[in-house]
Amino acid sequence: MSEQLKHPDLASMNRAELRTLIQEMSFELKQRLENGEDIDTILDEENPFSIFEPFLKPVEYPILIITMVNNFQSETIMDTILDALTKGIEKYNLNA
Numbered sequence: 001m002s003e004q005l006k007h008p009d010l011a012s013m014n015r016a017e018l019r020t021l022i023q024e025m026s027f028e029l030k031q032r033l034e035n036g037e038d039i040d041t042i043l044d045e046e047n048p049f050s051i052f053e054p055f056l057k058p059v060e061y062p063i064l065i066i067t068m069v070n071n072f073q074s075e076t077i078m079d080t081i082l083d084a085l086t087k088g089i090e091k092y093n094l095n096a
Contacts, residue, residue: 010051011089015082022068022081030071039069055088 013021025048033039042048049065056064064081066072 010055010085011092013089015086018082018085019078022064022078023073026068026071026073029068033069052085055085055092057084057088060084060088 010018010021029039029042029048032042049061049068052064053061060081063077067077067081072078
């Protein structure tokens with residue numbers, strides 16, 4: 001797995017840090033795809049999105065993946081994802 005796609009602990013990150021992480025990961029994925037890597041191979045070998053899964057509802061998780069794979073930069077989409085992530089992290093931290 002790429003070093004940039006690793007992150008130690010989302011549960012301790014604030015909203016700005018989460019935004020930066022998503023943007024950096026999206027940019028790296030875009031670069032890798034432009035350089036000829038296949039998204040199916042990346043998902044099969046690395047699943048870089050799995051770090052977000054514990055904090056998102058099943059209907060929210062695919063939106064994050066689509067957003068990141070396509071490197072969407074819409075503030076509306078990003079705010080929706082960040083709202084879901086921060087809510088999921090708060091719930092996770094309460095149950096930890």
